Amino acid sequence: MSSPLTNRNYPHVVIVGGGFGGLYAAKSLGSKPVRVTLIDKRNFHLFQPLLYQIATGSLSPGDIASPLRSVLRDYDNIEVLMDEVVDILPETNQLRLKEEPAPLSYDMLVLATGSTTHYFGHDDWAEKTNGLKTVEDALDMRRQVFNVFEAAEKERDPEKQAALLTFVIVGGGPTGVELAGALAELSNFSLPQDFKHIDCKKARILLVDMGSRILSAYPEDLSAKAAKTLEKLGVTVRSNTSVTNIEDSKIILSSNGKTEEIASGTILWAAGVKASPLGHMLADKLGCQVDRGGRVMVEPDLSVSGHPNIFVIGDLANYSHTADSKPLPGVAPVAIQEGRYVAHRILKKCANETCKPFKYQDKGSLAVIGILEAVGNLNNIHLSGFMAWLIWAVIHISYLIEFDNKLMVMFQWAWTLTTRRHGARLITGKGVYD
Amino acid sequence: MSSPLTNRNYPHVVIVGGGFGGLYAAKSLGSKPVRVTLIDKRNFHLFQPLLYQIATGSLSPGDIASPLRSVLRDYDNIEVLMDEVVDILPETNQLRLKEEPAPLSYDMLVLATGSTTHYFGHDDWAEKTNGLKTVEDALDMRRQVFNVFEAAEKERDPEKQAALLTFVIVGGGPTGVELAGALAELSNFSLPQDFKHIDCKKARILLVDMGSRILSAYPEDLSAKAAKTLEKLGVTVRSNTSVTNIEDSKIILSSNGKTEEIASGTILWAAGVKASPLGHMLADKLGCQVDRGGRVMVEPDLSVSGHPNIFVIGDLANYSHTADSKPLPGVAPVAIQEGRYVAHRILKKCANETCKPFKYQDKGSLAVIGILEAVGNLNNIHLSGFMAWLIWAVIHISYLIEFDNKLMVMFQWAWTLTTRRHGARLITGKGVYD
Numbered sequence: 001m002s003s004p005l006t007n008r009n010y011p012h013v014v015i016v017g018g019g020f021g022g023l024y025a026a027k028s029l030g031s032k033p034v035r036v037t038l039i040d041k042r043n044f045h046l047f048q049p050l051l052y053q054i055a056t057g058s059l060s061p062g063d064i065a066s067p068l069r070s071v072l073r074d075y076d077n078i079e080v081l082m083d084e085v086v087d088i089l090p091e092t093n094q095l096r097l098k099e100e101p102a103p104l105s106y107d108m109l110v111l112a113t114g115s116t117t118h119y120f121g122h123d124d125w126a127e128k129t130n131g132l133k134t135v136e137d138a139l140d141m142r143r144q145v146f147n148v149f150e151a152a153e154k155e156r157d158p159e160k161q162a163a164l165l166t167f168v169i170v171g172g173g174p175t176g177v178e179l180a181g182a183l184a185e186l187s188n189f190s191l192p193q194d195f196k197h198i199d200c201k202k203a204r205i206l207l208v209d210m211g212s213r214i215l216s217a218y219p220e221d222l223s224a225k226a227a228k229t230l231e232k233l234g235v236t237v238r239s240n241t242s243v244t245n246i247e248d249s250k251i252i253l254s255s256n257g258k259t260e261e262i263a264s265g266t267i268l269w270a271a272g273v274k275a276s277p278l279g280h281m282l283a284d285k286l287g288c289q290v291d292r293g294g295r296v297m298v299e300p301d302l303s304v305s306g307h308p309n310i311f312v313i314g315d316l317a318n319y320s321h322t323a324d325s326k327p328l329p330g331v332a333p334v335a336i337q338e339g340r341y342v343a344h345r346i347l348k349k350c351a352n353e354t355c356k357p358f359k360y361q362d363k364g365s366l367a368v369i370g371i372l373e374a375v376g377n378l379n380n381i382h383l384s385g386f387m388a389w390l391i392w393a394v395i396h397i398s399y400l401i402e403f404d405n406k407l408m409v410m411f412q413w414a415w416t417l418t419t420r421r422h423g424a425r426l427i428t429g430k431g432v433y434d
Numbered sequence: 435m436s437s438p439l440t441n442r443n444y445p446h447v448v449i450v451g452g453g454f455g456g457l458y459a460a461k462s463l464g465s466k467p468v469r470v471t472l473i474d475k476r477n478f479h480l481f482q483p484l485l486y487q488i489a490t491g492s493l494s495p496g497d498i499a500s501p502l503r504s505v506l507r508d509y510d511n512i513e514v515l516m517d518e519v520v521d522i523l524p525e526t527n528q529l530r531l532k533e534e535p536a537p538l539s540y541d542m543l544v545l546a547t548g549s550t551t552h553y554f555g556h557d558d559w560a561e562k563t564n565g566l567k568t569v570e571d572a573l574d575m576r577r578q579v580f581n582v583f584e585a586a587e588k589e590r591d592p593e594k595q596a597a598l599l600t601f602v603i604v605g606g607g608p609t610g611v612e613l614a615g616a617l618a619e620l621s622n623f624s625l626p627q628d629f630k631h632i633d634c635k636k637a638r639i640l641l642v643d644m645g646s647r648i649l650s651a652y653p654e655d656l657s658a659k660a661a662k663t664l665e666k667l668g669v670t671v672r673s674n675t676s677v678t679n680i681e682d683s684k685i686i687l688s689s690n691g692k693t694e695e696i697a698s699g700t701i702l703w704a705a706g707v708k709a710s711p712l713g714h715m716l717a718d719k720l721g722c723q724v725d726r727g728g729r730v731m732v733e734p735d736l737s738v739s740g741h742p743n744i745f746v747i748g749d750l751a752n753y754s755h756t757a758d759s760k761p762l763p764g765v766a767p768v769a770i771q772e773g774r775y776v777a778h779r780i781l782k783k784c785a786n787e788t789c790k791p792f793k794y795q796d797k798g799s800l801a802v803i804g805i806l807e808a809v810g811n812l813n814n815i816h817l818s819g820f821m822a823w824l825i826w827a828v829i830h831i832s833y834l835i836e837f838d839n840k841l842m843v844m845f846q847w848a849w850t851l852t853t854r855r856h857g858a859r860l861i862t863g864k865g866v867y868d
Contacts, residue, residue, distance in 0.1 A: 073628050
């Protein structure tokens with residue numbers, strides 16, 4: 001069987017990670033004169049920006065995750081491998097995989113393994129809070145949120161009931177803001193009629209942030225708008241407040257030198273991410289520099305210093321346009337543009353042509369606060385309210401459609417009938433790799 | 435707060451189980467002069483007839499499960515309690531619950547806890563096969579099915595690869611037939627283009643049944659049609675074949691005195707169900723009779739002999755119209771009609787009126803074989819092919835709509851936006867009650 005995958009004249013590009021960075025790199029190399037192997041430990045791409053909607057029960061995992069094989073099925077020169085990288089051997093241009101005894105050779109390597117939840121030295125807090133990076137995290141969070149409403153419905157002790165209905169969200173970035181807004185919508189509008197013994201509207205939602213304002217990456221006026229909108233939804237926004245300790249069913253906060261203990265059935269952690277462990281492995285093996293969050297410092301063409309055939313992109317990379325500018329944030333548009341650039345860079349390299357350094361085109365950012373409410377900074381135009389939300393919705397729907405996600409289950413069904421594709425075949429659950 | 439739930443003039447009806455029987459009983463008692471408590475250990479009603487579509491990746495759990503509270507939200511006289519019955523005290527008309535120290539009193543009790551997978555004395559086979567009764571079963575089966583394709587893609591040994599791509603389905607009832615058809619559709623149409631190293635069409639699918647024909651509850655001509663359609667899809671139908679043993683990654687079959695060992699990565703168990711453990715508890719506590727499958731023998735009005743205020747319905751009940759007729763099968767239409775009848779019976783009882791015995795209106799049965807293919811026996815009219823499938827699809831879609839399931843995620847989204855209901859808030863995953 002002759003296939004571009006076996007054409008030895010084509011250089012072999014190995015991409016590790018099927019998130020936004022890796023997937024867009026692969027797509028951009030589709031049907032080009034290279035052999036591509038995309039490796040991921042999961043069999044699907046996850047549309048992480050909507051993960052909070054799984055956690056709050058609006059969407060199912062199948063709605064925002066697409067099997068990588070399906071997304072890339074039309075490219076003859078791309079194969080997908082479900083496996084995990086356990087070692088890198090730069091001197092022989094090889095990787096070691098968890099499930100494959102023989103090492104895998106590459107001509108060019110793209111590393112895009114993303115980030116994980118960061119507890120800033122308090123790893124024991126992981127068990128006492130719910131993070132939000134994976135489908136399983138989101139399902140755990142969903143279980144937690146709806147379990148406490150069920151428990152509160154049965155609880156007769158008013159104090160315990162109030163604690164059960166207290167939600168503390170740590171971290172006032174976009175994820176924390178989205179979670180706080182979605183929880184407020186749930187308790188104010190979706191649930192009250194369902195429960196006969198508790199008043200869901202009395203649920204207390206606290207959004208806690210160390211900094212002086214939430215959404216600190218946004219302009220000040222939009223931070224203020226977001227805080228005001230959240231307060232209107234019933235969320236208590238506590239800036240300049242840090243977490244001193246988390247114990248079973250309570251959190252200790254510190255603000256202006258005063259500490260406060262809050263009994264809470266649910267503590268959601270949206271305070272930060274760090275690069276995937278691969279970052280530190282690269283530091284060891286390639287002698288490259290990593291920042292405090294474990295991100296690899298990359299060259300202007302996103303390669304690793306001294307290793308022109310190894311590229312790092314997305315949340316795993318620390319890239320700054322100039323020596324004194326801030327590194328690019330860990331958001332989907334950065335990863336997508338880096339993925340596309342690196343594909344372009346690789347093709348130029350194969351043709352022995354030069355290539356300009358990577359330059360991020362910042363088209364702005366949007367954060368959803370509640371249903372029909374968002375804030376956005378688009379080319380320095382500050383938007384808020386319904387208009388910002390509408391733009392957010394259109395952008396997300398169009399990305400989802402691009403990833404072959406079935407926006408409608410009925411259409412999904414009709415789709416299965418006519419194209420015979422099964423979209424929801426995600427391998428999820430604990431123990432997938434254990 | 436005055437509510438029908440606190441009106442002491444209303445008798446208290448406790449319904450245990452939120453499947454088809456319990457839910458339809460509750461709905462039929464909605465807004466009637468009774469206080470209703472529906473108890474279920476899960477927070478959702480599951481549309482079990484479509485569970486196989488989760489297992490094969492066509493639908494997500496959220497598509498076929500509805501929060502019980504949502505379904506019943508509009509009835510002021512119904513409360514939902516997420517809990518589990520651990521004991522029954524008929525002498526004081528009380529139940530003991532797992533999570534509530536005080537016993538729960540009832541005036542009338544409806545037991546509808548359904549059935550679980552039956553291994554016919556081989557409980558160790560549970561670990562070596564995948565059953566299909568719960569959302570978690572379906573997600574486990576989905577993980578299993580798609581994992582073996584991934585493993586086969588990486589396997590170089592042709593013998594091991596063939597074993598990985600061999601699926602054995604035990605039990606030729608509707609569930610086994612539906613699973614075999616869906617797997618054949620997957621391997622023939624959905625997956626081939628996704629995998630670059632294996633030929634998914636070579637997947638071997640065996641449907642094994644002890645009896646002389648599959649779909650034994652259907653007329654003979656329809657069984658033959660179903661077998662022929664499955665064979666055309668590439669399924670090997672093995673009737674008159676029993677399972678002698680199941681070991682790790684292999685199954686030993688026996689047919690006409692000959693045994694055969696089949697290496698198989700995936701063994702799906704669709705061979706039978708038994709009543710939920712509550713059946714045996716009732717036998718102990720109420721002195722009632724149970725059949726070999728643990729089902730409670732019930733009176734003509736679905737009550738338990740000697741306990742006119744305790745009713746058993748659905749898969750937990752063994753009901754025959756006459757002493758020599760076969761008991762009604764464990765299917766959704768029986769449970770629904772029994773649920774409605776028992777509600778009617780209870781209301782008559784409250785009004786001190788008499789009531790005719792329960793009579794099942796058999797409207798027929800339908801089994802899906804593949805996409806656009808089904809067989810059906812409707813009022814003794816035998817249907818097959820597309821026509822049968824179309825009727826099946828219309829019936830299932832209309833039931834799903836009745837249960838407030840969002841057939842389209844886009845509409846689901848629009849729905850969330852306008853009605854602010856969150857439909858997918860299922861509490862799933864292992865450890866919910868551990």
